[in-house]
Amino acid sequence: MKLIKHLIAMSAIALTAFAVAAPTPVGNEAPDVLIKRISNEVINTAKADKDIQAGNVGKVTDLVDAKILPYVDFQRMTALAAGRFWRDATPAQKTALSNEFRTLLIHTYSGALSQIKDETVDFKPMRADPADTEVEVRSQVNVQRGEPIQLNYRLAKGPSGWKIFDINVLGAWLVETYKGTFASEIGKGGIDGLIKKLAERNQQLANKPVKAGK
């Protein structure tokens, strides 16, 4: 079942790759410009789309796929969260772990997207050397009630442009927060144990509807 999906996806990607004539200039965007653009696009799309606000899973996933995923290096994010255990994983394990982790993140944080009402985002000045290949972009989401929510991104420059490898919400870095959990799960059941646990959680989440915003 999955194999057929993979084959279809592969051919679709291959066809797309042939269809694209020249590399997109988007790869040359500065990291803060990139994040601003993604933020604005995602927020505007979420605000304008009633289906997303009602919690339509398919639409939220489409939004995440189209606007956010291309700019995130999930494999590196997973590797950093796995820490020193990544070295000992087989390539198949690495791919499986990255996929499960990515699915988990999409499931859980897509829920947050459906809550967007009329928030605005402010960006703090970026402190980076022009020659830096790793930068941090800091922003805050202004909400109606209470303090603004801190939202930071760390990006690394690769051959096809800047990619996000860590996200900070309310002061907590994603990689750092999952590191402890990954380490103890791997300690209990090895990398396969962790993959299994993530797969189970993803299965549970897939059966739950995304909550609509109040």
Place this chain on the structure above:
Amino acid sequence: MTTRSHFLPTSWQRLALALGVAATLAGCATGARGTAGTAGANPRDPYEKFNRQMFAFNDAVDRVALKPAASAYKQVLPTFVQTGISNFFGNLSDLWSGANNLMQGKGAAGLSDLTRFSLNSTFGLAGLLDIGSEAGLPKHNEDFGQTLGAWGVASGPYLMLPLLGPSTVRDAVVIPIDIAADPWAYKQPVGWRNFGTAVRAVDQRAAVLEASNLMEEAALDRYEFIRDGFLQRRQSRITDNGEQKIRFRKETRQDDAPANGSSIMAAYPDDPGASPEASTSAPVQSDAKRIRAAYTDDPGPTDAAPAENLPPAALAVSSKPALK
């Protein structure tokens, strides 16, 4: 009106304090013994055994009492009532936030908080309306633990307090100061005071209801997720998202240093480097190599090579989410 009651916090807060102190002292002993032989003990959490017990207790109280109350509060009360309650107690806390901001040397922020308080208390109908925010004065949330942190006092180990939730040793010790600085603690009669405290607790729980539901789904182990998230968040609030420099600290910690490339990557000791791209393989930038070479635990590009030899098609597939 006796002077005695001015300095006594409400009875349930005293109970919580007493519980906390007693449990801490008892727990410190058992906690230290308990984790002596535990494999994988987290260096930032030497009292893990005690903390987990407290977490289980808090979780039970939350599940049975607080969360249902907060859900009902959120569903039943009209939004403007909830906003009014939240604004009222938020206004009271602005005084102490302002004082702490001034103590941390943030003059502008401190004065802004005090201005918020005066504006909202007068034109904002005793705090029910948040005119300050609309006037462009942002809300801050500072307590004495953060002030100590800004002045270089180390946080100490993670400590889960009964009913009061996650904290650190430094912050737990100064809770009585925060309580004494809370204007609502002096409200007469005591019946109103207790009622108000309960309503405030329910309102604060309702405010994080969505976030806590999100966390339920995102976390594999909720105790660890909360602990690691809390400790990072606490440090970030002390440094105000990297804006505030910590005084009197000899070693520059990662959080305080300006975020340039090498200081960012120093936070990732086991970094394998960027993932191989699905497009044409470009040579890895020499900057990244130099940075990676600075870490003792880094296996270096040679060990990561097998992973990088995966066929591009397989990696292209991974960009399509495997849902359903």
